[in-house]
Amino acid sequence: MGTLDGKTAFVTGAAMGNGEGIAAVMAEKGASVIMADLNDSVFETAKKIGAAAAYQTDVSDFAKVKEAACDAVRRFGKIDILVNNAGVARMIRVEDMSDELRDLHWRVNVVGCWNCVKAILPGMIERRYGRIVNMSSVTGPRVVDPGMMGYAISKAAIVGFTKAIAMDAARYGVTSNAILPGYFLTPMVMHSASETDPANPQRVLDGIARGVPLGRFGDPKEIGYLAAFLASDEAAYITGAEFVIDGGSTLPETGAMGVLDRKQEGR
Ligand SMILES: NC(=O)c1ccc[n+]([C@@H]2O[C@H](COP(=O)([O-])OP(=O)(O)OC[C@H]3O[C@@H](n4cnc5c(N)ncnc54)[C@H](O)[C@@H]3O)[C@@H](O)[C@H]2O)c1
Structure with missing residues (x-):
């Protein structure tokens, strides 16, 4: 049911x-x-x-x-x-x-x-x-x-x-x-990524995913x-x-402070 x-x-x-x-x-x-x-x-x-x-x-x-x-x-x-x-x-x-x-x-x-x-x-x-x-x-x-x-x-x-x-x-x-x-991977987001960097929208998409604590788009x-x-x-x-519903994307306070090993995380 x-x-x-x-x-x-x-x-x-x-x-x-x-x-x-x-x-x-x-x-x-x-x-x-x-x-x-x-x-x-x-x-x-x-x-x-x-x-x-x-x-x-x-x-x-x-x-x-x-x-x-x-x-x-x-x-x-x-x-x-x-x-x-x-x-x-x-x-x-x-x-x-x-x-x-x-x-x-x-x-x-x-x-x-x-x-x-x-x-x-x-x-x-x-x-x-x-x-x-x-x-x-x-x-x-x-x-x-x-x-x-x-x-x-x-x-x-x-x-x-x-x-x-x-x-x-x-x-x-x-x-x-x-x-x-x-951020959810949809035609809207792909369009916004192209508006942001027409030459390399994938760079924008990768950057967004890296900034999400769960490490990906929804x-x-x-x-x-x-x-x-x-x-x-x-x-x-x-x-x-x-x-x-954001995979934690609005959580980070500074993106710089803290003990996370950024090299290991690829951030
Ligand atoms: N994708 C994201 O990361 C994200 C994040 C936050 C909020 N949202 C919201 O989620 C909703 C859907 O976004 P999405 O990313 O799937 O966008 P999308 O552009 O991929 O899809 C939007 C759909 O709405 C339709 N549409 C546009 N104008 C219309 C109109 N005047 N009448 C009827 N249909 C119309 C489009 O044809 C399309 O099918 C939107 O309200 C958007 O603001 C999306």
Whole structure:
């Protein structure tokens, strides 16, 4: 018996990366998974992981989200779980402070989550049951690297959004929690590594992995296991909370002090 048997989960940004990992784990745990993504590869991914349905949709467009959610409810009767995972990350130079890139992060990473909650929460309230899992990041709420201002603002906003929903929807049996990942090896991270060092993105990736106490990137399925737990009945008493999953990457205080044999560790 799976912990998500009988549940219907709507996962955004599910065509690849973390969203694919989340959708795959939720399907393994018995959920009927509905995948939504801007990229038409969502249909191929849905076939691969045995999802119940897939929609090509832009989360920043409320009409499109509403259309997909209504169709999913018509076909599956309900949506129990919403995973707001779709997101974008682009570098912004502080010297430029591009308004366009600021707006892109806000539109997709914040308004996208808003739109999905607006479309799906009313059904959860009606049925007095729901699990909302929002993808934030350690970037913004905890730490930041250069060039991340648009992304960091959006991911910090998601923590506030998560708590506000948790407070307002608690009386309806709906929980809302945020996941704050460190580095997971996905197309987004590979793109950011190329933006950082176009000539040698692998150097950037190796450097990130070296800085993580567990010595590696996270696997998207490892975010999936956390999301599946937060979406299960076992997590009924958890709401408004933030869960860091980063292999310890936000632990180091200085990166220089201490008795670790750095040569031996290859750091
Ligand atoms: N990978 C990491 O290390 C990491 C760390 C912290 C947080 N996150 C967060 O996890 C989530 C997934 O990231 P990822 O690394 O898998 O990224 P990714 O770029 O590999 O995948 C993101 C997916 O979202 C989809 N998407 C983008 N804009 C969309 C839109 N407007 N409407 C619908 N779908 C859209 C893309 O098509 C893609 O399939 C994001 O919210 C990201 O901020 C990732």
